[in-house]
Amino acid sequence: MPKAILFALSALLLASCMESRAQTPLTAAPPPAPSSAPDTEAACAQAGGRWGKGGMRGLPMCFQDYADAGETCTSAADCQGRCIIQADGSGQCQKTRPQFGCFRYLDQQGRVIGLCAD
Template structure:
């Protein structure tokens, strides 16, 4: 029996081939996407200057009001973390002072993971007795271990 006498058979074969090809493409896209995701996690994207410009244009009045309030607290507006909006940055007077709780600091009591050696901070168990230092700014961006009541908390990363 020739294929020309059975057009339905030809159509079914083409459909099956198309489905197989679509499945192969989907598998390739998933594989490429997962490696791209892993790459993105290791190399976080830097906010685009255009996004910050757009934010300033759209929320200029809000930023101006926040800047006035920030200056009244002896702070400056700056970018921290990966955000496109500026935040009020207030330097603390007790930065680097040894502490056992945030109540002893103008900012946070912490172990700065970004500055500590891997083997040092990884050896600190959650709930273990620990001593930290007062943060340099009221809001701390980056990775750190909070210290409260003389014990280490879970590591935190603030963007």
């Protein structure tokens, strides 16, 4: 019987030292999913986009320009798309979606995020 009590007390002691993962808050929310792009050439043209091939696989898709393309930004909140970091470190609103390749952008809080997209 004493071994069972000792075992139970040891288990309780260890359990009280464990960190609860449920209490750990997320530090950054994922960026919101972009609205879906037109998936046919006719729908793309109707939405004011350009139909073409994109990405490494050269898949047909719709390229759409953002109205605030090229404007200065300090976070994603300033842009319709992403706030892309330029070579000089300044932020500029994304010109076209989708955007392929590797680039850095600023999230809603102005933090730097790196991304490679295909």
